[in-house]
Amino acid sequence: xxxxxxxxxxxxxxxxxxxxxxxxxxxxxxxxxxxxxxxxxxxxxxxxxxxxxxxxxxxxxxxxxxxxxxxxxxxxxxxxxxxxxxxxxxxxxxxxxxxxxxxxxxxxxxxxxxxxxxxxxxxxxxxxxxxxxxxxxxxxxxxxxxxxxxxxxxxxxxxxxxxxxxxxxxxxxxxxxxxxxxxxxxxxxxxxxxxxxxxxxxxxxxxxxxxxxxxxxxxxxxxxxxxxxxxxxxxxxxxxxxxxxxxxxxxxxxxxxxxxxxxxxxxxxxxxxxxxxxxxxxxxxxxxxxxxxxxxxxxxxxxxxxxxxxxxxxxxxxxxxxxxxxxxxxxxxxxxxxxxxxxxxxxxxxxxxxxxxxxxxxxxxxxxxxxxxxxxxxxxxxxxxxxxxxxxxxxxxxxxxxxxxxxxxxxxxxxxxxxxxxxxxxxxxxxxxxxxxxxxxxxxxxxxxxxxxxxxxxxxxxxxxxxxxxxxxxxxxxxxxxxxxxxxxxxxxxxxxxxxxxxxxxxxxxxxxxxxxxxxxxxxxxxxxxxxxxxxxxxxxxxxxxxxxxxxxxxxxxxxxxxxxxxxxxxxxxxxxxxxxxxxxxxxxxxxxxxxxxxxxxxxxxxxxxxxxxxxxxxxxxxxxxxxxxxxxxxxxxxxxxxxxxxxxxxxxxxxxxxxxxxxxxxxxxxxxxxxxxxxxxxxxxxxxxxxxxxxxxxxxxxxxxxxxxxxxxxxxxxxxxxxxxxxxxxxxxxxxxxxxxxxxxxxxxxxxxxxxxxxxxxxxxxxxxxxxxxxxxx
Amino acid sequence: xxxxxxxxxxxxxxxxxxxxxxxxxxxxxxxxxxxxxxxxxxxxxxxxxxxxxxxxxxxxxxxxxxxxxxxxxxxxxxxxxxxxxxxxxxxxxxxxxxxxxxxxxxxxxxxxxxxxxxxxxxxxxxxxxxxxxxxxxxxxxxxxxxxxxxxxxx
Numbered sequence: 001x002x003x004x005x006x007x008x009x010x011x012x013x014x015x016x017x018x019x020x021x022x023x024x025x026x027x028x029x030x031x032x033x034x035x036x037x038x039x040x041x042x043x044x045x046x047x048x049x050x051x052x053x054x055x056x057x058x059x060x061x062x063x064x065x066x067x068x069x070x071x072x073x074x075x076x077x078x079x080x081x082x083x084x085x086x087x088x089x090x091x092x093x094x095x096x097x098x099x100x101x102x103x104x105x106x107x108x109x110x111x112x113x114x115x116x117x118x119x120x121x122x123x124x125x126x127x128x129x130x131x132x133x134x135x136x137x138x139x140x141x142x143x144x145x146x147x148x149x150x151x152x153x154x155x156x157x158x159x160x161x162x163x164x165x166x167x168x169x170x171x172x173x174x175x176x177x178x179x180x181x182x183x184x185x186x187x188x189x190x191x192x193x194x195x196x197x198x199x200x201x202x203x204x205x206x207x208x209x210x211x212x213x214x215x216x217x218x219x220x221x222x223x224x225x226x227x228x229x230x231x232x233x234x235x236x237x238x239x240x241x242x243x244x245x246x247x248x249x250x251x252x253x254x255x256x257x258x259x260x261x262x263x264x265x266x267x268x269x270x271x272x273x274x275x276x277x278x279x280x281x282x283x284x285x286x287x288x289x290x291x292x293x294x295x296x297x298x299x300x301x302x303x304x305x306x307x308x309x310x311x312x313x314x315x316x317x318x319x320x321x322x323x324x325x326x327x328x329x330x331x332x333x334x335x336x337x338x339x340x341x342x343x344x345x346x347x348x349x350x351x352x353x354x355x356x357x358x359x360x361x362x363x364x365x366x367x368x369x370x371x372x373x374x375x376x377x378x379x380x381x382x383x384x385x386x387x388x389x390x391x392x393x394x395x396x397x398x399x400x401x402x403x404x405x406x407x408x409x410x411x412x413x414x415x416x417x418x419x420x421x422x423x424x425x426x427x428x429x430x431x432x433x434x435x436x437x438x439x440x441x442x443x444x445x446x447x448x449x450x451x452x453x454x455x456x457x458x459x460x461x462x463x464x465x466x467x468x469x470x471x472x473x474x475x476x477x478x479x480x481x482x483x484x485x486x487x488x489x490x491x492x493x494x495x496x497x498x499x500x501x502x503x504x505x506x507x508x509x510x511x512x513x514x515x516x517x518x519x520x521x522x523x524x525x526x527x528x529x530x531x532x533x534x535x536x537x538x539x540x541x542x543x544x545x546x547x548x549x550x551x552x553x554x555x556x557x558x559x560x561x562x563x564x565x566x567x568x569x570x571x572x573x574x575x576x577x578x579x580x581x582x583x584x585x586x587x588x589x590x591x592x593x594x595x596x597x598x599x600x601x602x603x604x605x606x607x608x609x610x611x612x613x614x615x616x617x618x619x620x621x622x623x624x625x626x627x628x629x630x631x632x633x634x635x636x637x638x639x640x641x642x643x644x645x646x647x648x649x650x651x652x653x654x655x656x657x658x659x660x661x662x663x664x665x666x667x668x669x670x671x672x673x674x675x676x677x678x679x680x681x682x683x684x685x686x687x688x689x690x691x692x693x694x695x696x697x698x699x700x701x702x703x704x705x706x707x708x709x710x711x712x713x714x715x716x717x718x719x720x721x722x723x724x725x726x727x728x729x730x731x732x733x734x735x736x737x738x739x740x741x742x743x744x745x746x747x748x749x750x751x752x753x754x755x756x757x758x759x760x761x762x763x764x765x766x767x768x769x770x771x772x773x774x775x776x777x778x779x
Numbered sequence: 780x781x782x783x784x785x786x787x788x789x790x791x792x793x794x795x796x797x798x799x800x801x802x803x804x805x806x807x808x809x810x811x812x813x814x815x816x817x818x819x820x821x822x823x824x825x826x827x828x829x830x831x832x833x834x835x836x837x838x839x840x841x842x843x844x845x846x847x848x849x850x851x852x853x854x855x856x857x858x859x860x861x862x863x864x865x866x867x868x869x870x871x872x873x874x875x876x877x878x879x880x881x882x883x884x885x886x887x888x889x890x891x892x893x894x895x896x897x898x899x900x901x902x903x904x905x906x907x908x909x910x911x912x913x914x915x916x917x918x919x920x921x922x923x924x925x926x927x928x929x930x931x932x933x
Contacts, residue, residue, distance in 0.1 A: 017872050024880030025868040027815015027855030031881065034814035123800070200819045200827055200915050201881040251817070251881025252915050284820040500879030500916055666875050670921055674878065677918030701824035701913065709906040709919040738918075 011509035011519055015666035019519070020504040029249040032204040032221045033281050040206070041070055043267055043280040044125035046115040046132045047290065048107030051141035051360040051694020052156070055105055055134060058115055063131040068124035070274060072132060074115045075102035081273075082265050083235040085325070088473040089332035091166035091356070097157040099325045101235075101262040101269075107136065108156065108324035109361050110696045111289025113262060118270060118278060141694030145321040145357040146298060156324055156358035165322055165356035166331055170338040172413035173349030178313025182304035186389050190381060191763040192374045194296035194321065194688040195681075196704050197367045201251020202282035203291055205264050207271035214238070216272065219246045220264050223253040224537040225497055227328075228260050229529045230474065235265045236272070247527040250499035254678070255366035256291050257499075258539045259328045288699045293688050294367020296321040297334060297374050303382050304349075309392045311401060313349035314341060314382070322356045323363035329370070330363050331356055332473070336371025336463065339414050343379035344423045344461040344632055345401035350413040360694040366539060368678060369739040372462045380458045380744030384751065385760065394748075395431075398459050399424060409725075418461065418630040419724045419732075422658070426720050427459055430634035430656040433716050439638055439652070447756060452641035452775075453651075454753030457634065458745035464659075464733035465545030465629035465726055478542065479534040480550030481620035482511060482558055486604040488597035490517050492524045492554075493620075495535020496547030499527070501735060502667040503543050507551055509663055510729070514555045516582025517596060534622075541631070541733030544663060549623035549727040557619035562599050565617075568610040569594060569602060629724040629732035633657035635676075635745035641753045646772030648684055648750055650713040655741065658720040660732035668734050669717060675738015676715065681707045682739070683746035687765050784848040788813070789857025797844045803837075804828045806844035807854055815855040815884050819913070826912030829885035830854050836892040838885075838911070855884035858891070867891050867929045876925030878916035886912045890926045899930055 023029045060072040078101055085099040103114045115132050119125035140154035147153055148163040156163055179185065205220035216238045222228060225245035233240045250257060263280050271278045282291070298319040304312040320334040334354040341350055387394035402423040403410040410418040439455055446453035467476040479495035492511050494503065508522040525531050536542075559579055566584035567574040570591055578587050585593040599617065602608055606615040638652040657672055685705035689697040698704040723730030743764070750766045751759065759774050781796025788811050795810055807813045807830065816839060819827035823841040830839045831853040858865040864872065867890050877883040886909065893900065893908035900908065905926045906919070914922060 017875065021872045021877060021880075022864070024877055024883055025855075025864060025872055025887070026859055027813070027884045029880055030814075031817070033808075033818070123798075198915060199879075199881075200825055200913060201817065201879070202819070249881075250879060252879045254915065281818075284822065284825075502878070670875050670878060670917055673918035673920045674916045675918070677920075678915070700822055701820050702822060706913055706915065707919075708913065709909040709923060710903075712906070712919045712923075714902075715920065 010513035012513045012663055014664065016505060016509060016664055018502050018505040019508060020502070031201060031249045031251055032206060032219055035206050035219055037206065037208055037277040040277040040279055041118050041120060041274065042122040042125045043270065043278050044117050044129040045113045045286065046117065046129050046134060047286065048103065048110060048112040048114055050107055050136050050138050051110050052139040053107045053136035054139060055103060055107060055114060056137050057135045059133040060115065062133065063117060063128040066124065066128040066131055068120040069128045070118045070120065072115060072117050072128065075100060075104045078102055078266060078269060079104060082269050085262055086231045086234060086260060087326035087328060087330060089329050091168055091331055094166040094331060095160045095162065096165065096326050097160060101266045110694060111286060111362060113290070116266060118274065122281070141360040143359060143690055143692055143694050145319050145359055148357050148359055156360055163358045165326070165358055168335055168354040170350065170352040170414060172415060173313065175313050175315055175349040175351040178304045178349040179315070182312055183307040184305050184389070186303045186305060186386055187301065188382065188385055188761055189300050190378055192295045192297045192377060193764055194364065195294045195367055195686055196288055196688045196698060197254045197256035197291065197294060198704065198706050199252030199254055199256055202284060202287040203257060203261065203263065204281035205267050206277055206279040207267040208277040209272040211275060215242045215244065216268055217244045217246065218264060218268055219248055221250050221257055222247045223250065223257045223497055223499060223539055225527060225529050226495060226535040226537050228264065231260045232265060232268065236269050244530045247497050247499065253499055254368040255294065255370055255539065258366050259292055284701065285699050288704060289696050290362060292327050292365035293323065293362050294364060295374060296364045297337065299378055301378055301382060303386055305386055305390065307390065309386065309390050309397050309400065311345065311347050311386065314347055315351045318352060318354045320354055320356045321359050321361065321364060323361040324358055325363045327363040327365045330365050333364065333366060333371040337375040339416055340372050340375040340461065340463055341379065341414055342412050343376060344459050346403055347401065348413055361690055368675070369736045372736065372740045373743055376458065376460045376462065376740050377744045377747065380460065381747060384748045388755065388760065394457060417627060419627055419726050420722045421461065421630065421632050422720060422722050423459060423632055426632060426656045426658050427634040429718055429720055430636050430654050433656065433718050434636045434654040446640070452643055452753040454639050454749045454751065456637045456745045456748030456752055458741050458748065459634045460741040461630050461632040462736060462740045463628045464541035464631055464736065465625055466540030466542045467628045468625050475536055477622045477624045478536055478546040478550045479620065479622050480547060480554050481618065482551060482554035484558060484596055484600045484617040486600050488521065488600050490515060490522045492522060492551060493532050494524065494526050494547045494551065495532050496543040497527050497535065497537040498543050499538065501538065501543055501671065502664065503547065506544060506663040506667060507548065510548060510551060511555060515596065541735040544729065544731050545629050545727055545733040546623060546625050548729045548731060549625060550621050552728045553621035553623055554619040557621065558617055562617060564610060565599055565603060565613065566594050625726050627726045629660065629726045631657065631659045631732040631734060631737055633737060633741050635741045637745040637749040639749040639753055641771060643775060646768035646775060648766055648771065650680070650746065653713050654716040656718040656720060657734065657737050657741065658722050659734035659737065660724045661721060661730035663731060671734045672717060672738045673715065675736060676742040677707050677712055678739045679742030679746060680711060683743050683764050683766060685765050685767070782845050784845055786847050787851040789853060799843065799845055801844045802840055803842040803844050803847050804839035807839060813854050813856050817881055817884060819882065824913065826889060827882050827885040829888040829912065831888055831892065836889045855887060858887065866932055867894065870925040870929035870932065874921050874925035874928050876917065876922045882912060882914045886914060886922060890929065893926065894930055898933060902927060
């Protein structure tokens, strides 16, 4: 697609250290909590300790009388002034509760904000919040989403008359014929546990309203400043063009900051109402309770197979626990699961029924992978279950269902068109790196000794580079701008909002190579809607795949424009001008060469331009991807299990990921390793627990076990490169691969280790207790 | 109501009057204006707030400023000498030991003490030494690489 090809090996493809790092390493970066504005006030929230309760009364006199208190606000004070929290995903039959910024007559989950206190310091705000007296009348809580579907269940939102938010159906191919022609049907219920994203920086925001200009600036720890600028006007009545949203340094998101939250709207309203900047910084306990959770799907899966292992069809009923409210993408998550249900396999028929269920919990939404880890886990577990039932080799079973590289673009029964792939190539490479035969010999030897040892494989594919606007809820394009400054320095602006992924570096690598400019002369700006005017931000592994596409378009336009200017200055026609490594000269090498400094000077001083030539050397562009991208790979995990304690030890871990062309292999490695670590967390340690009353038991790092350095094995990492056709860079995205590909490999390894005991399936996380029970019930 | 404290912060002696309940991390961030030290959990689990107090890595979210009276405190801002990165900072840069950067200051301060105590640590010793610091982005591998790299360069 691009008009320029980079022959020379420059920055792209090199493992370069990051340009954004020095400020982060020196403690000189600015996160939201580091902002100080004159007269800034501090908000603290009063939250429901009950999962479901009627709010009988709120007494705030004592709190108001405390030192430093500026105001105490309840739903009765603010809900009429702030609209409801938007949900961008809809389903035809969807029933949605009114999601007000503060609880009205009822609290619907532990952590539900009931009141907010504003005071002159954070300590005084917390003091006063503790003095707000709320009288609750606890009501029966809906906790189990399956019981919530039973007749006579208490209702999460009695006014909706049902706990069912929506049903969503997906069908492709002839599913009835598949099951009719099957020799066997293999069935399994799987629970994909609820997870808490736990970014190390909690959420937080500072809102400031300029009374004279009528403009609102909101600094917030978010992945999506542009989407907030689109959505927040509907809540607080400030027009989009009077609103500036800034995502300063953001300390981790993983989807948890891909939302418009009540606190952002409320602080914005309070800043306007009080005429002073208002800051709110989330505390860890609030983060665990009132920032979105992820996953939480129960599925009943059925696979129609022939005795030779041919998979004819896949059918399932999925119950998605949505929590009590719909956040931005809550209803979309199970639909993403549906789209990649068939994984990297040729499965001709598929049917899925997803039921979204309200429970008295925090909302689930997009946590790293968002729907695809669920799909990948289930299809990869099912491949092993099928292989186990039929006595087939799980590798051979996978292989026989792979589309060949020649079969791409490959249409799935779920309606997607996979762009490009060489699934067997990645599998072969992973098996080579793993020294597969040695792994198998080791396992057999250990089994002979009576030890529990297993090997697990996952050959995943995911949907990234989100996405073509036709398939997205509110525009899937990305915007970018490249400006050759008068000095010859280059300013790059991206509407994608990287927050740790490293595009300040990788985009500079792309621009440096394509413009022939030293990387030191390039600055990449992001995250501020006053600078990056438009954008769709970072989620769904789209930053480079879609954001990079916009940057390439800008570069092409600048080079084209500069070529015309160079032709004018050299007294030639544009097609006589050659651009190479930052220099413009005449074909054949005659005459003088012009550099970017020469051209930028002429373009901006504008005294000697061709007729009709627009001054300046800047281009902006919206890149619309024609399709998603579909990265893939193979992960192999080897575990030993301690029979006495049930503890799982990851002995070896091999991953081969194909994310298309690689801009910076070091950053890709970082993304893969980080993703695998989150998968290790999900497979072995993490789960969000609400008790039978809906009380949150995992409200801190002390109760919610994220992996530590000691929990991480050494990896053998490799890659294959199969470029995508969905963008000019040929990149597929890699932000979520680790959380998608790794979890099932670990699960399959654990269950392979337990197979000699007759254990077919266990649900994650594979804690020592769970494994120990499985061992001791069956031996 | 302030209690007078004298604390050496990054080599400068400061005298301040602080509320007895003021946490050391808030003293550093709000009173000294050193916002490089971050708060991640307030329960001394995540380690984002780690600073050196008299040379020992301490979680400043669970220590009162008054407890640091008379102590020497080093924060991430005090690590780079005359603008040149400390070898541990340099190693984190070279080995891509950070992504979002939020846990990084605490991680680096812990690594500094780890290398003081164990100048030639094994990877297992590094991982063990960092168990009080959580990172959600990197998956730790590059962090362990960075600390090993810093040790090798000494």
